[in-house]
Amino acid sequence: MSIQNRVIAIISEQALLDPQDVTVDSTLEELGIDSLGLVESIFAIEEAFDVSVPFNANEPSASDFDISTVGSIVAGVTQLIKEQS
Amino acid sequence: MKRVAITGAGTINALGHDVPATLEAMREGRCGIGPLKIRDVERLAIRIGGQVHGFDPETQFNRQQLSLYDRFTQFTLIAARQAIAQSGLEFSGALSARTGVVLGNSGGGMTTLDDNYRSVYEDGKNRVHPFVVPKLMNNAAASHVSMEFNLKGPSFTVSTACASSNHAMAQAFQMIHGGAASVMVTGGSESMLCFGGVKAWEGLRVMSKDACRPFSANRNGMVQGEGAGIFVFEEYEHARARGADILAEVIGYAMSSDASDIVMPSRQGAARTIQGALQDARLNPEDVGYINAHGTGTAANDKTECAAVADVFGVHADNLMMSSTKSMHGHLIGGTGAVELLACIMAVRDGVIAPTIGYQEADPECGLDVVPNEAREADVDVALSNAFAFGGLNAVLALRRAS
Structure with missing residues (x-):
């Protein structure tokens, strides 16, 4: 499965949605994912890809890891895999 | 009583x-x-x-x-x-x-x-x-x-x-x-x-x-x-x-539950608890000179707490001092309110307000006098100590200078 499909699988599970209803343009807010859901999604991503995501809930925009849309998360994970492998 | x-x-x-x-x-x-x-x-x-x-x-x-x-x-x-x-x-x-x-x-x-x-x-x-x-x-x-x-x-x-x-x-x-x-x-x-x-x-x-x-x-x-x-x-x-030396008098408290979120604080819940402590201690907002804040240093707590204090105290919010000593001793979780009560005793007994250290940039959402970086001398008769826990369970105490 591609990185994008794996990230979508994680996020759709968190949002209790069908993966087909989650697109790269979706924002977490639109999908109904709150702050706890976000932290759980990031944990699931770290476990799935064996990477460490630099995310602090107090300053979400402080790192390069952009959580604004599903697509930006996929791009962030792709970058982390490249850097941390 | x-x-x-x-x-x-x-x-x-x-x-x-x-x-x-x-x-x-x-x-x-x-x-x-x-x-x-x-x-x-x-x-x-x-x-x-x-x-x-x-x-x-x-x-x-x-x-x-x-x-x-x-x-x-x-x-x-x-x-x-x-x-x-x-x-x-x-x-x-x-x-x-x-x-x-x-x-x-x-x-x-x-x-x-x-x-x-x-x-x-x-x-x-x-x-x-x-x-x-x-x-x-x-x-x-x-x-x-x-x-x-x-x-x-x-x-x-x-x-x-x-x-x-x-x-x-x-x-x-x-x-x-x-x-x-x-x-x-x-x-x-x-x-x-x-x-x-x-x-x-x-x-x-x-x-x-x-x-x-x-x-x-x-x-x-x-x-x-x-x-x-x-x-x-x-x-x-x-x-x-028995002629004991009285460090301060405890004059009231309030406890409440937000009944809303397991980790996010509530402005209404915090305000309701502070207000409740004032009522229990029969205080007017103007009586309070110092608040030891819950002040955890998280994005969510600090702005919520400042908003709640502004809601309760109105114009007097600009006159009172509110510091977070967690900046110095860290967050002692289940022990934190106890160590922080020492700062309240120091305020009413010694007239010294403990600072919020590590303060570097003003935040418009935390626009109160947080006693940045340096302790201050002040004549304070009544102090409050705030605690707003994970799980939305709140408790605020009120102390008065021994008379």
Whole structure:
């Protein structure tokens, strides 16, 4: 499965949605994912890809890891895999 | 209803091993937060904390005691010995039966859990020390205080995360206020600075890697501390009759639940609790000169707390001072309200307001006078101490200068 499909699988599970209803343009807010859901999604991503995501809930925009849309998360994970492998 | 005096105080925390050392550090705006010195720290992403250094338990406790006392119990007993010595009370006969112990604590014996899980899971051992259970139970500290000082009245442990100590002290106040006890030993303690304890907090992604900067625009999370704060609460006339030195008077409290979110704070819940404490203590907003903030240094808490204070105090919010001493001693979780009550006593008794250190950039959402970086002299008659816990459980105490 591609990185994008794996990230979508994680996020759709968190949002209790069908993966087909989650697109790269979706924002977490639109999908109904709150702050706890976000932290759980990031944990699931770290476990799935064996990477460490630099995310602090107090300053979400402080790192390069952009959580604004599903697509930006996929791009962030792709970058982390490249850097941390 | 009975009035309630504080006639003894004790502490051990990252700022000092007793009350005078702690208050001196608060006056000087000293930071007790630094690199953690614990086993496996290299496997942690968060490597700072308000750790108690230079404390050798073997000089304070014998071998038998050490086999029963987790670090949170050790801290509690050290602080309780100081507080009870200061009060000058000795407990026997009727007074013993009318004196209880209500303490706050959140994690129990985390170090004991950590060490023994490591032993059975990592080292593969199939046998643990026989006292693991009595050592790690949350009420161990309260029980050992009752045993060491012969306190036979109502005694238990309150666990409401970051509000545990405030709930405990409110309960102790109520016991004396309502006539169920003459004296209560109260406050709280915590010791979560072990590998498993910090690792669990890391998971929530609310911890700072560099400093606790409450109310500062560039704040980036909380920093854990450890230690204990213990007080002797005494029925006012009982204290007066024996000529005791009264450190401050506890004049009211409020407790409430947000009933909304397991981690996010609520502006309405916080405001309702502060308002409730004012009503219980029969105060007008203008009477309050200082608030020791919950002030965790997280994005969510600090702006919510400032908004709640503005809601309750209206124009007076701009006249009062509100600081977070967590910037210096870290967040002691179940013991934090107890150590922070020391700052309230210092405000009403000594006229010194402890600062919020690490303050670097103004945040328009935290626009109150947070006493940035330097302590201040001020004439304060009434102080409040806020605690708003995970789980939405809130407790606010009100203190007045002894008269």
